[in-house]
Amino acid sequence: MPDARAQESTPDGFDSTNWSLIVSAQRNTDQGAALNLLCQRYWRPIYVFARREGLAAHDAEDATQEFFAHILERAWLDRADVARGSFRGFLRTLLRHFLANRRRVAAAAKRGGGPVRLAELAADRDELEQVAATDLDPALAYDRMWALSVRRLALERLGAEQSDAAHARRFAALRPFLVRAPASEDYDRLAAELGQTRNQLSVALHRLSRRYTELIRAEVRSTLANPADVDTELRQLVDVLRR
Numbered sequence: 001m002p003d004a005r006a007q008e009s010t011p012d013g014f015d016s017t018n019w020s021l022i023v024s025a026q027r028n029t030d031q032g033a034a035l036n037l038l039c040q041r042y043w044r045p046i047y048v049f050a051r052r053e054g055l056a057a058h059d060a061e062d063a064t065q066e067f068f069a070h071i072l073e074r075a076w077l078d079r080a081d082v083a084r085g086s087f088r089g090f091l092r093t094l095l096r097h098f099l100a101n102r103r104r105v106a107a108a109a110k111r112g113g114g115p116v117r118l119a120e121l122a123a124d125r126d127e128l129e130q131v132a133a134t135d136l137d138p139a140l141a142y143d144r145m146w147a148l149s150v151r152r153l154a155l156e157r158l159g160a161e162q163s164d165a166a167h168a169r170r171f172a173a174l175r176p177f178l179v180r181a182p183a184s185e186d187y188d189r190l191a192a193e194l195g196q197t198r199n200q201l202s203v204a205l206h207r208l209s210r211r212y213t214e215l216i217r218a219e220v221r222s223t224l225a226n227p228a229d230v231d232t233e234l235r236q237l238v239d240v241l242r243r
Contacts, residue, residue, distance in 0.1 A: 039068040044128060044149050045088075046095055049142040051132035053099055060132075067098050086233065087223040088146050092139065140240060147237035151179075154215035158208065170194055174205050178212050 043064055050060035071094075131145050155175070162171035173190055182190070182205070187198045194201070220237070221230045 039071065041153060042091060042146075042149065043068065044124065044152075045142045045145040046091075048128060048131050048145040049092070049095055049138050050099065051128075052134075052136065052138035052141040057129070063099065063102060066102065067095060070098055086225075086229075088143070088233075092142055095142075136243065140243065143237070143240045144243070147241050150216060150219050150237065153219050154212055157215050157219075158212050161211070162208075170196075170204060171208065174201070174208055177205055178209055 046067055047060050047064045050063040051057065055063055127148065128145070131141055131148070134141060134144075136144065155178070158178075159171060159175075162168060173194055177186065187201060190196075190201050191198055196204075217230055217234065220233050221227045224230060224233060
């Protein structure tokens with residue numbers, strides 16, 4: 001019987017769940033590639049948690065870099081237990097301990113370097129700071145940014161699937177309506193812009209929405225030790241986005 005945790009192939013080259021990336025990192029069989037991938041995918045919730053813990057923007061950037069440098073030291077991997085369930089929860093607990101220890105030792109911040117390209121922060125600044133400025137406690141702010149990151153990753157995968165010349169332009173035009181329903185005037189504008197009928201656009205948007213939902217589920221499933229928990233995890237992420 002195939003492994004119940006097996007996932008579909010992803011464009012980043014890893015045919016695995018996020019938990020199995022941790023296993024790969026534990027074995028150190030990939031020259032750090034697994035940990036680098038995890039860092040690139042999940043630095044945004046880390047940054048927002050640090051901001052909600054009271055760190056200024058520049059200090060939160062430092063803390064994010066330091067946290068992933070800490071991860072790359074690999075000592076924490078001995079405590080990574082797939083049986084604990086949610087990778088989201090495991091990483092949040094690890095981060096809470098890291099920040100508490102950081103405050104105790106008042107470690108000097110070291111900016112730059114590390115696996116996380118925080119230059120990307122400039123493009124995300126408005127969204128990140130909007131979440132960081134809420135009155136949510138740090139854990140809820142972290143979960144909200146996690147949910148937004150899941151959406152972002154699913155959209156990136158969908159965009160990669162639609163990247164050929166025949167579909168890229170239409171995807172760029174329809175992408176905003178994957179998170180909000182188009183109005184009648186939107187259909188009129190898109191029909192004129194893309195040279196397609198309203199019916200063709202409606203069918204294309206329905207197919208993109210269905211695939212987008214599949215990719216969100218796949219992303220969430222990859223963060224769970226038990227894929228059967230995907231609906232519960234999805235409900236929690238949807239709920240936190242509504243707050």
